[in-house]
Structure formats: structure tokens, C-alpha cells
Amino acid sequence: xxxxxxxxxxxxxxxxxxxxxxxxxxxxxxxxxxxxxxxxxxxxxxxxxxxxxxxxxxxxxxxxxxxxxxxxxxxxxxxxxxxxxxxxxxxxxxxxxxxxxxxxxxxxxxxxxxxxxxxxxxxxxxxxxxxxxxxxxxxxxxxxxxxxxxxxxxxxxxxxxxxxxxxxxxxxxxxxxxxxxxxxxxxxxxxxxxxxxxxxxxxxxxxxxxxxxxxxxxxxxxxxxxxxxxxxxxxxxxxxxxxxxxxxxxxxxxxxxxxxxxxxxxxxxxxxxxxxx
Numbered sequence: 001x002x003x004x005x006x007x008x009x010x011x012x013x014x015x016x017x018x019x020x021x022x023x024x025x026x027x028x029x030x031x032x033x034x035x036x037x038x039x040x041x042x043x044x045x046x047x048x049x050x051x052x053x054x055x056x057x058x059x060x061x062x063x064x065x066x067x068x069x070x071x072x073x074x075x076x077x078x079x080x081x082x083x084x085x086x087x088x089x090x091x092x093x094x095x096x097x098x099x100x101x102x103x104x105x106x107x108x109x110x111x112x113x114x115x116x117x118x119x120x121x122x123x124x125x126x127x128x129x130x131x132x133x134x135x136x137x138x139x140x141x142x143x144x145x146x147x148x149x150x151x152x153x154x155x156x157x158x159x160x161x162x163x164x165x166x167x168x169x170x171x172x173x174x175x176x177x178x179x180x181x182x183x184x185x186x187x188x189x190x191x192x193x194x195x196x197x198x199x200x201x202x203x204x205x206x207x208x209x210x211x212x213x214x215x216x217x218x219x220x221x222x223x224x225x226x227x228x229x230x231x232x233x234x235x236x237x238x239x240x241x242x243x244x245x246x247x248x249x250x251x252x253x254x255x256x257x258x259x260x261x262x263x264x265x266x267x268x269x270x271x272x273x274x275x276x277x
Contacts, residue, residue, distance in 0.1 A: 004277050005269060009034035009062040011205070011250035012041060014268060018261040020045045024057040030265050034060040036205075036248045037095060039088060047094045054095070061097035062246040063140070063203050064088065070124035071105035071117040071154060078124070081105075085128050093135040099202050100132065101140050101176055106151040117154040122164050129172040140202035141165055142176035145184070147217060158182055158191035165200055174202035177238055178250070180221050183209055183229040189237050196241020204238050205250045206231055206276060214254075221251045224271035231276040247276065 010032055012023060020041060027035060035054065042050045042064075054061060067088040072078045085102075092100045104121045111117065125139065132139050141161040144153035155161050161175040175195050182188045195201050208229050210222035224231060235247070249268050256264050 004273055005032060007034075007245070007247045008032055008269065008272055009036055009060075009246040009248040010265065010268065011036035011063075011065075011248050012038050013065075014249055014251045014256065015261045015264055016252075017257045017259075017264075020050055020053060022261060024053050024059060026262055026265055027059055028057045030262075030269060032265070032269065033058065034062045034246050034248075036063040036065065036250060037061055037097070038065050039091060042091065042095070047091050051095050060246075061095045062248055063099040063101050064092040064095060064097050065101045065250075066103050066142075067100050067128075067139070068102035068121075068142075068153075069105035070102075070121045071108060072120070073108045073111065078120075082124060082127060085124070086131055089128070089132045089135055089137050092137045098136055098138050099140050100137050101142050101203060103142055103144065104153050104155045106149065106154060114149070114154050118160065118164065121155070122167060125164060125168060125173055129168050133172050138171065138202050139173045140176045141173065142178060142203075143181055145181045157185055158188055158195065162191060162195055162200065165195075166198070170199040174200035176203040176205060177201055177234070177243075178203075178205040178207070179229045179231060179234050180205075180207040180209055180250075183234075189233075192234075192237045193241050196238065196243055199242070201238055201241060201243040201245075203248065204234075204243060204245065205248045206234075206272070207249070207251045219252045219254055221253055223251060223253065223256065223267065224249065225275045235276055247272075 208227035
């Protein structure tokens with residue numbers, strides 16, 4: 001393995017056109033030793049079967065996406081969400097990853113109370129964090145760009161994520177530093193330092209910000225180097241804060257998915273070396 005690639009992890013969605021078996025084979029061939037996984041394709045393949053496949057390929061699972069969506073007002077809906085998150089924690093443990101990424105959830109229908117929604121996330125973390133700790137899994141709160149605040153994630157800044165995480169021990173609840181969501185925020189460097197000082201950076205993810213955004217803004221992540229993000233500045237910041245873990249490239253982009261997976265993987269590795277190392 002190229003030692004410069006030793007920390008690179010490929011998120012499954014970056015090469016969504018690949019099956020889990022193709023992902024395992026392709027990463028092994030490319031000398032990439034780690035992957036980030038998503039629940040739906042892993043469930044479809046079989047969690048225990050996926051764990052065996054990746055272990056046999058010598059791959060480490062750096063994270064599982066995603067838990068969360070914890071803002072419901074309806075008690076029955078809240079109970080279902082908690083049950084689903086417990087299942088996600090169990091899946092993460094079965095895959096031998098210590099990091100479950102949480103996307104908090106948006107505003108319930110008819111609500112405009114962002115603060116109340118965040119407090120419900122905190123309440124849910126209080127229930128889920130001990131369950132996760134018993135299984136060796138950390139909960140990683142991912143702040144999403146503010147354009148997602150209404151329907152997907154009421155946690156929009158690293159500061160807001162830390163305000164939730166800091167109510168719990170750092171080994172139980174931390175944060176995700178995702179360049180796509182945080183590149184615009186001039187407070188991000190200080191918040192990264194704050195997170196690192198407490199050992200709360202549980203995941204570091206890369207994707208570029210490109211414009212114009214597509215009609216489906218979930219698919220607007222760009223290949224590294226194609227947009228506005230200063231990846232080296234982010235890497236310097238997280239490393240200065242004490243983070244020396246995997247660096248996961250997570251890109252949702254239909255143009256990449258339409259290409260040959262091995263070609264995309266090689267390009268990701270090249271762009272990572274050129275722009276993030």
C-alpha cells in the first residue's frame with residue numbers, strides 16, 4: 001500500500017454503482033484498506049455476511065451511516081426512531097466499527113422550533129449513548145449545511161453539534177467533521193480545536209462543494225479538487241486538534257456513479273493525494 005493512502009477510507013456511496021463484493025475487491029486491488037458503509041446496502045447483503053466479506057478482504061470499517069432522525073414529536077414515531085437507532089448500533093458492532101454517524105433529523109411537520117428539535121435529539125442521545133457504549137460503539141453527530149436544516153438536520157454547525165455532544169462523555173458521543181458541510185463557516189477551525197481538545201472528533205470526511213447545485217441537493221457533492229474546499233487547511237486543523245484517524249471520502253454524485261467504479265476509485269485516490277495530503 002502507498003503509505004500516503006494508509007489513512008484513506010472510501011465511503012460506499014462514493015462508488016454506489018458497485019456491489020459490496022465489488023467494493024471489497026476493488027479496494028483490495030487498489031491498496032485501500034478501509035471503507036465507510038451505509039445501512040441499506042449492508043442490510044440487503046446481510047450484516048453478518050458483509051462483516052465476513054470485508055474481514056476476508058482485509059478491510060477495516062471506519063464508520064456506519066446512518067442513525068439519527070431523532071426530532072419527532074409523536075411518541076410512537078419517537079419510539080420507532082429509538083428502536084431503529086438501537087438496531088443501527090447493533091449493526092455497527094457486528095461490522096466491527098466503533099463509529100455510528102448520526103444525522104439528527106429535520107423539523108417535524110408544522111414546527112418552527114429549532115431549539116426544541118435539538119433538545120429532543122439530546123434526550124434521545126441520553127437513551128442511546130449507554131446502549132452504544134455497552135457495544136463498543138461511539139455516536140458521531142454530523143452537522144449538515146444549513147440548507148438541510150428544515151427537512152434533514154437541525155444541527156447545522158460544529159458548535160451546535162458540540163453543544164449536544166458535550167453533555168456526554170467524549171468516548172460515547174462526538175462529532176463528524178465533514179468538509180462539504182463546514183467549509184463555509186469561519187468558526188469551524190476554532191470549533192475543530194475545541195472538539196479535538198476533548199477527544200470528540202470521531203470521523204473526518206471529505207467532499208468538495210461545487211456550484212451550481214443540482215435539483216436534488218443531496219447529490220451535490222463534488223470530486224476532490226473540483227470545487228471550493230481547502231482540504232489541506234481542514235486536514236491541518238483536525239491533525240493539530242489531535243485527530244490521527246481515518247480520512248473518509250464520501251461523495252454523492254450521479255456523474256461519478258455513471259462511470260466505471262475502478263476508474264472513480266483511482267481518481268479519488270489521486271485527488272486525495274493531490275489535494276488532501
